Amino acid sequence: MKRRDLFGLAACASAGALALPASAASRPSALDAAGQLRALPLHGSPDGFAWRRVAEGLQFRIGGLTKSVLLYGPGLVRVAAHLGQCYTTQPSIVVVARPQPPAFDVMDTGDQLALTGAGLRVTVDKLSGALTFFAADGRLLTRERTTSPTELQRVEIAGSPSYALTQTFALTPDESLYGLGQYDEPYMDYRGCDVRLVQTNIGIVVPFMVSTRRWGLLWDVYSKMGFSDRPEGCTFTAESAPAGADYYLTAGTDMDTVIAGYRRLTGAAPMFPKAAFGLFMSKERYQTQQQLLDVVRRFRAEHFPLDYIVQDWQYWGGEKNGPNGPEWDGQWSGMVWDAERFPAPAAMARELHDQLHVKLMASIWPGVGNETELAHELDAQGLRFEPLHWISKKARIYDAFSAEGRRIYFKHAKKGLLDIGVDALWMDGTEVEVGGAAHDPREVEADIKGLGRNAMGDFTRYLNVYSLVTTRGAYEGQRATRDRRVLTLTRSAWAGQQRYAAMAWSGDTTASWATLRAQIAGGLNVAMAGQPYWTQDTGGFFVNFGGGQHNPAWREMYARWNQFAVFNPVYRIHGTSVDREPYLFKSLDPQVYASLLGAAQLRMRLLPYLYGLAWRSTHEGYTMMRGLAMDFPDQPALRKVDDTYMFGPAFLVQPITRAMFHPEAPPPLTVPAAQLRTPDGQHGLVLEYFAGINFDQPASRTVAPLVDHRWPDPPLGSVPPGLSGLNNFSARWTGEITVPESGDYEVGVEGDDGFRLWLDGQKVVDEWSVGGARFKGQVMTLREGQVLKVRIDYFQAAGGRLLRLAWRTPAQRRELAEAQRHIDQRQATLLPGGCDWFDFWTGQRHTGGRSVQREYTLHEFPLFVRAGAIVPLGPVLEYTGQQPDAPWEIRIYPGADSSFTLYEDDGETYRYERGERATTTLHWNDAHRTLKFGARQGRYPGMVSRRTLEVRLMAPPGQHEPTRTVTYRGQALTLNFEPISKKP
Structure with missing residues (x-):
């Protein structure tokens, strides 16, 4: 049975005879009055090429493939293809634009068709059905691969028919590709790269890509996708595309008009509140109402700029048996406040607003505790999924694909949060997070698919788009009930999410210079994927530096990270592990404090500039945070520069991404196998596994020759004997270490989640809590040949799995000290050509097209202003x-x-x-x-x-x-x- 498609795709049509072009007045529309496509007959040989002109463009058939080319406005074209049937009746949840019946011409030259409209010309190869796209001036944009450009395979998923899709384009050697979101990589240009498009904690998927040849490509497919660039072509794949191939090409004179075309298709980004361009102070987490208020009062007492204070999770009620106990509070994300720790949230909000002039943001989660009124109302209509949320044995994910589910969820958010004075919502875990798989897209994929079906269909098809639909509910609910501007923070994103006033942040990163460097490239690719607003955890979410904020190496990095954050669309400090309120460094490290204060004050001075750019983002589809290829697309030397960018039309920003004063220590070495012995003299340590995180039930016993474990994720690897899986287990290693040389060692453990270390019966490391990978050690003087009894305890909750016994030997510690004496405090910056540049700090004018370098203090970093700005x-x-x-x-x-x-x-x-x-x-x-x-x-x-x-x-x-x-x-x-x- 053939189905009508509500996405506006090519008509589900059977083969027919070749049609002559109709007059403009009599051309049939591809869409009916409701926006659904009509099935229009195509006339011609069943085995040949047949086509028809329609009001919005043209449709053709070649072999068994039916394909449409529909014009959506100047420089905007939609291409859709299927094998005669589309297996969906759902409208697009991404594209809100409708085709615009424009003035266009179709010319049949015998071996090809040429469709010419405003800003774009598309040709169709009648032998292969491949499309080629040209700009209005005749310049080649891109083309589908001539041989089998669109490959569709009928599949059945979750009992329903669909297509597996492969679509390939032939690129030119001189172009670079950007966008697609953020994947925790230090590079921007995707040429020659593979990308798995699956949401994760630290991965943001936005299926829009832009080219230096001034074209962009938006995929309206929601399943697991892949991108790869090889000599034979650039390929997109999709696991489940029930409508077949469905993409939009946007063309323009520059990347700004290309991205503006994406916004015309998917919706403009509304204005944020003006305060959103100040500083957000956040941490995991403020434990009480009193603590939160005291923090803001201290900001004001120190005259340190602040616009938002953020309350992270568990204000609704804490754990009853500790963070690793079996019974977590069933009030999880119930939009309620714990009466003991937050006794008067409305009064708290009033003081923040009226006396302290600060706005309040609070986090909410898609997982809803079983004991909440919200859960009861959702469950009455079957609007929560069965699998338990990883962090609470009493919470399950709500169905944001249901309009009723979104209505109920927002109703409680309004009653419990917005109505008492919360100004903005932080929608955490919107990948959607289920089983705690933070970083591995394979495990996230399995978790999401394990949810089964939602109100719109199976999760194989809707794998990547939970963030879009849940932020829709928050936005539409607020727009319907109050006139205050919406601002939503999410840990995920999808195409079109900008229209719901939602911005993504880059997830739970781990502090390192390499992470800071990767944040620059990732943030730029989110921006170049059409999302105007993005932010990140300044200082890194997890901080594994020994001593935390008391470690000068991390403090230097934190100061540099703030300098980068000032030139983010939104400036936000957040993280765990260390206290990072800036005023804490006033006495701890006055130089760092002066740097933090200078960065925050510069941000406030930039407000007129920032707000002007925000209006351009809303009004023109402008991009504030800009890869150099946006403004200098024809300078090949800049194509792969991924640590320098434009911020608006004026500023060239190069954050410093390496230590200049306190070098970051390399990872400690794994203790060699030769130094380990079991109690009975074998090489290695005795390893015992237990079911449960508290050594609840013995599972198996073996000898580990080396304590360096990165357990594989099921189903990709084996599970230790006696365990049913690789979550919620514990382990113990026992034996001896023989010291190879005399001197000062730093001995410790790197692990994720909890670990403890005993040496000769003394507990020297105690990190018994859920947390990301981190190293904790202790410095001690040891002598050559000394034998230490060793015991390591470990528990694994969910997510990352790592345990390593490691040390820094006396020789390595001497090398670190030597590196400290030879650190280079100069930084080189490649200035784009075609204009001059002013050093923002010194006023020195430089000619573009060359590299300049100088020394930078902790208060300065490479920041240049374009001549003419x-x-x-x-x-x-x-x-x-x-x-x-x-x-x-x-x-x-x-x-x-x-x-x-x-x-x-x-x-x-x-x-x-x-x-x-x-x-x-x-x-x-x-x-x-x-x-x-x-x-x-x-x-x-x-x-x-x-x-x-x-x-x-x-x-x-x-x-x-x-x-x-x-x-x-x-x-x-x-x-x-x-x-x-x-x-x-």
Whole structure:
């Protein structure tokens, strides 16, 4: 039986005879009035090529493949293909645009068809059905592979028919590819790479890719996907695509118009509250209402900028038997507050708002505790899945694919959180996290599929999109019940999620310089996948540096990480393991504190610049955090630069991603097998396995020649004898260590989750808690030939599985000390060509197209401003609304013509959508050395009608910087500057 498809795909049609082109007035539409496709007959030989012109483009058939090419607007085209049937009646949950019946031409040249519309031309090879895409100026964009470009195989999944899909494109050798989301990799360009598109804790999947040839590709498929680039072509695969192939190509004159096309298809990103561009302070977690308030009071006492305080999990009630006990609180994420630890949440919110001028964000989870009113209401309609959430034996995931499930979930979030004063929701674990598999996409895939079916279908088809549907519920619920702007933080994302005012962060990272470096590339690829907002855990979520915040190596890294975070779309500090409120470093490490304060104050000064960029993101589909290929696509030397980026049109940012003062120690060495003996003299240590995390039931006993275990994840590897699986077990190693040389050792254990170490009966390491991979050790003086009795206890809850007995020998410790004496404090930066650049800190002007280097203190990092930029700066504030009428500084960096639009509104509501907003456009004419302020456009209640502006024409060191101070009242005005002359 053939089915109509509601996605707007190619009609499910049988073969027919060749059709002559119809007149514009009589062309049939591919869609009916409800947006569903009509099955239109195609006429011609059943074994040959047949085609038909439709109102939105054309449809054709070749062999058994039916294919459509539909125009969605200038530079936007949709391609869909199936084998005569589409196995779905569901509308798209990603694309909200409808085809626009445009003026277009179709030309039949005998061996090919050519469809020409606004901004795009598509040709069809009649022999293979392969498509080739050209820009309006005739420039080749990309093409499908000539041989078998679209490969579909009928499959049955969860009792329903579907297609397995392989789609291949032929790329040009000179192009680079970006986007697709974040995969914890240090590179950006995907040429020659393989990517598994499955959501994880630290992986963000967004199936949109952009090319330096100014085209983008959006896949409207929701299952497990893969991408690979090989000499024979660039290939996308999908495990379950019931409608067949379904992709959109966007074309433009630059990457901004390409990404703007994606936003036209999937929805614009609404404005965040203005406070969202200040600092978010978060940790895992504030234990009590009093602690949270005390933190904010201390920020204010220190005059340290702060706009949001974040309450992480378990404010609803803590664990009854400890973090590893068998009975966790059934109130999990029930949108309620623990009466003992948070006795007056509404009063807390009022103090935050009225006295401390801070907003409150609180975390919620898709797992809902069985003892909550929310669970009872969901269960009454069968809207929770059966598998238990890993972190609580009394919680299960709610069905966000159900409109009723979303309504119930939001109803309780509103009652328990928003109505008492919570300003923003943090929707954690939205991959969706089920079994605690943090990083391995194979295990996450198995966990999600184990949920079975949701309200829309089986989870094989809907593997990747839980985050999209759950943030939809939060957004639509808030838009329907209040006029305050929505801001949602999520640990996952999908195409279209930006329209729900949701931004992803990069998950539970582990602090290291390598992680910081990878965050830069990952954040840029999220942005270039069409998501305008992204953030991350500044300082790394897990911190495995010995001594935590007391370790100078981590403190240096933390300072550098904040400098990167200031130039993220959203600036957010978060993590566990260490206390990282900036004021704590005031006495602990004054230099680090000064660096943190300087970074936060710079962020506040940038507010006029940031808010102008935010408006461009909403209004134009602009991208704030920009890979260099966005602005310099034709400079091949920049294609693979993945540690430097543009932030808006003005700033070139290169975070420092290595130690300059306190080098990070390399991982300790695994204790060699030659140094280990069992109690009866065998090589190695005795290893005993137990079922349960508290050595509940003996399972098996063996000898481990080396204590370096990375247990495989089922079903990919074996399970130790006596265990039913690789979650919730414990283990013990016993024996002896023989010391090979005299000196000071650091002996310890690297593990995930809990571990303890005894040496000669003394407990020297105690890390008995759920946590990521980390090393803990103790320094001790040992002598050559000394024999130490050793015992290691370990438990594994879920997720990562690692246990390693390790040490730093005296020789390795000497090498570390020597490295400290030879560290290089210089940093080189490759400046893009075609323009000059100003060093933000010194004012030194450099010619682009070459590398420059200098030494940087802990307070500075490579930050350059493009010649011709206009940079508006505000004063140093403690919160965004502190001085609405404060004077601004307008910096002009001469060297090219430029413009910048200042944007203002009430910062809180959606009245800007009704026109209550104001813009002022500034134009710099470099040849005439004039700055023109346009007349202010628009107004809104509470608008500052007049503002003092100090305009500075920036000049290199040793030259006079002309300044003008004016009062801008909304009328057009022009400032003239004399040529820069050297100081006498």
